[in-house]
Structure formats: structure tokens, C-alpha cells
Amino acid sequence: MRVIFNEELKxxxxxxxxxxxxxxxxxKGAGDALLNQDVEAAQTVIDGxxxxxxLESSVLDQCVKLLAKQNPVAxxxxxxxxxxxxxxxxxxxxxxxRHVAEAARRTYPAAAIPESAQPVFADMVAxxxxxxxxxxxxxxxxxxxxxxxxxxADDKLDELHHxxxxxxxxxxxxxQQTVDIVLLGRFLERLGDHAVSAARRVVYIVSGFDPTKExxxxxxxxxx
Amino acid sequence: MRVIFNEELKxxxxxxxxxxxxxxxxxKGAGDALLNQDVEAAQTVIDGxxxxxxLESSVLDQCVKLLAKQNPVAxxxxxxxxxxxxxxxxxxxxxxxRHVAEAARRTYPAAAIPESAQPVFADMVAxxxxxxxxxxxxxxxxxxxxxxxxxxADDKLDELHHxxxxxxxxxxxxxQQTVDIVLLGRFLERLGDHAVSAARRVVYIVSGFDPTKExxxxxxxxxx
Numbered sequence: 001m002r003v004i005f006n007e008e009l010k011x012x013x014x015x016x017x018x019x020x021x022x023x024x025x026x027x028k029g030a031g032d033a034l035l036n037q038d039v040e041a042a043q044t045v046i047d048g049x050x051x052x053x054x055l056e057s058s059v060l061d062q063c064v065k066l067l068a069k070q071n072p073v074a075x076x077x078x079x080x081x082x083x084x085x086x087x088x089x090x091x092x093x094x095x096x097x098r099h100v101a102e103a104a105r106r107t108y109p110a111a112a113i114p115e116s117a118q119p120v121f122a123d124m125v126a127x128x129x130x131x132x133x134x135x136x137x138x139x140x141x142x143x144x145x146x147x148x149x150x151x152x153a154d155d156k157l158d159e160l161h162h163x164x165x166x167x168x169x170x171x172x173x174x175x176q177q178t179v180d181i182v183l184l185g186r187f188l189e190r191l192g193d194h195a196v197s198a199a200r201r202v203v204y205i206v207s208g209f210d211p212t213k214e215x216x217x218x219x220x221x222x223x224x
Numbered sequence: 225m226r227v228i229f230n231e232e233l234k235x236x237x238x239x240x241x242x243x244x245x246x247x248x249x250x251x252k253g254a255g256d257a258l259l260n261q262d263v264e265a266a267q268t269v270i271d272g273x274x275x276x277x278x279l280e281s282s283v284l285d286q287c288v289k290l291l292a293k294q295n296p297v298a299x300x301x302x303x304x305x306x307x308x309x310x311x312x313x314x315x316x317x318x319x320x321x322r323h324v325a326e327a328a329r330r331t332y333p334a335a336a337i338p339e340s341a342q343p344v345f346a347d348m349v350a351x352x353x354x355x356x357x358x359x360x361x362x363x364x365x366x367x368x369x370x371x372x373x374x375x376x377a378d379d380k381l382d383e384l385h386h387x388x389x390x391x392x393x394x395x396x397x398x399x400q401q402t403v404d405i406v407l408l409g410r411f412l413e414r415l416g417d418h419a420v421s422a423a424r425r426v427v428y429i430v431s432g433f434d435p436t437k438e439x440x441x442x443x444x445x446x447x448x
Contacts, residue, residue, distance in 0.1 A: 071295035
């Protein structure tokens, strides 16, 4: 039983790693689409989201089968349950990257955000590129240290997100640009939130300590 | 074993019902806060979110224990796994209702949205009030028909959401109002998306058919 469990879990873990890699690709592609009007990158992200969705389904199916057939307990059970939640988090990150890519494609060949907002969005994209690298590393190595780094760094993204609101209020840009700054800022901030939530799942898998139960009221305030 | 399983499952189901009721209260309170500048309602929603978060934790813990101790299979397993996902969906709905309430509190005693946008937002709030009633009914009765009604109705909310973008582009309102319309529209639309996702879980519990696997690319487009 044990050997079969480990083999099957390995298969699920491989799919989850692939999801993380796909999400990383999607985040980088969405960033390129947004900052460099790379419409091909945008299309690749949009098309690629189907694979992420399919991987989520596959991971969830495999986990349910594992639960039914192997009745894992203790750490094994924690791994399976967390894997299901990680898959759903990655699926949602794929959606958000796709939303960013869709915004970029919609305004092409013009940029989706005005020049005044480019530096802050470039910082957000760079932040998320780095987070995406950390996500993949964290998952490959089941590394709680990297996970903790993701959790701790998120304030920086929130701070950048707050700055987008000031930019959105400028009278120098069009109303449509205000709308796009708000939406794109929100999508990027949510990508960061989900990365934090994924990192917390990994901390939970590795240590058994569930950091989602700490008294945090929010992951990234939205409007204040 | 069977009797214990059913008893423990009943306890989890009660907690999940309570979550649905709390979410309904939060949605109604957020609507009042938004449309009637009811700052007390806003505060109640904001404070009440802690209970929803605690219920989610409790439901997840109970489900993990059930999985470990009872090794449910087939329909029972589907119920437990779906219950976990429903709890997370409800938790997120509580967050979104809280975000709406926070926006209303922030602009109090002024309205968070300009008069021109009130009718559309009133329609969205009325739609979500009704959805919240359906959610509670669907869960209490494990009723796939109500769940399907929720899924089918969501287009209406998307249509209302699209109309908020036109309102947001008006030059007659302040930039801050543009920002708030976009954010609040997004929060309400996401509340609807999560209701659909909850409804799909219930269809899955009742029928074994997983409607999330239908080829739907999105739940509510965001910006186009």
C-alpha cells in the first residue's frame, strides 16, 4: 500500500510542479504582454490557460482517488488535502494572468496602461516574476524557507498596489486608463495573494503548522 | 462506522449551513451599506467576517478528521471533498462582502457610488440578495434545481457588471468614483462567480456530475 501511495503521490506532485511551471510561464507572459505590448505573448497566455485548467482537474481527480483507495492519515493526508488546495490556487493564478493578457490584447497596439503608470507596473511585474520563480523552487524542494520568503515579501506588492490608486486618480489620463489601472492593479495584487496562500499550504505540508490560522484579517487590502 | 460517519457529517453540514446563512447576512448587510449609507450595517459585516473565517477553519478541520478516521468512498467522499471546497468559497464570499462594506464605510456619510450608478448597483445588489437566499435554500435541501438556477442566472449579473464600466467612464463623476465603481463592480461580480462555483459543487454532490469540467473558459469576463 505504502509503495503504491508514494508512487501515486509522486505522479500528482509532478502534475502540481507542472502547474507551477505553467503559472510561472503565464505570469511572465502576462508581464511581457502588459509592459511590451507583446501580443503574441498575450495570446500564448490566453491559450495556455486551458492546460492549467486541465491539470487542475487531473490533480483533483487523482487526489480523490488517492483518498478513496489509500486512506492516507497524518502527514500523508495533509499532503493530499493541501495538494488539492494548491491546484485550485494555481488554477486561479492562471485565470488572473489570462485576465492581464486579455487586457493587453484588447488595447494592442496601444499599451494597456499609460506611461505614467509604467514604472509602478514594471515593479509589480518584476516582483511577481520573482515570486513565480520562488513558487516553482518552493514546490520542487518542498522548501518552507522559500515559502516564508514569499509570505513575508507580499507587503511590498501591496505597497506598489496602493501606489497604482494614486496614478489612477490623475486627470492626465483617460477614464479608460483609470479603469484599466484599477483592474490590472487588482489582478496583479490578487496574483500575489494567491502566491502567499500557496506558500502557506507548503509551510503547512512541511511543518504541520497552519499559518492560515494566524489572526490575519486580510491578504492585501483592496481599497483603503 | 456508518452511523458515526453520518453523525459527524451532519455536524459539518450544520456548520456549512451556518456559513451560508452568515454569507447571506453579509451580502445583505453589504448591500445596505452600499445603497443606503448604513454604516452600522457595514461595521456588522466587517466584524462578522471573523466568524465566517472561523467556521471555515472548523469545517476544514472536521473534514480532514472525517477523511482520516472514516475513509469515506464514492458519494460520501465526494460530499466531504465538496464540503471543503464550499467552505473555502463561502469564506471568500465573506471577504468580498467585507470589501464592499469597507468601501461604504470609507466614504460615509457620502455614498460610495455616484447617483448615476445607483440603479445598476441596486440591481446587482438585488440580484445577489436573491442569489444568497437561493444559496441557503440549495444547501439546506441539497437541491440541484436551485443550484442550476443559480448557475443559469449568472449571465444577468455579468450583463449588469458590464454596464458599470460605461458608468465608470463618465466625465460627470470624480476619478475616485470611477475607481470605486470599478472595484465595487468587480467585488459584486466575483460574489456572483463564487455563488456559481458553490452551486456547481452542490450539483456535483447531488448528481455526481461535475459541471466545472464543462468547457467554460471563464466565470464572468472581467474587462471586455
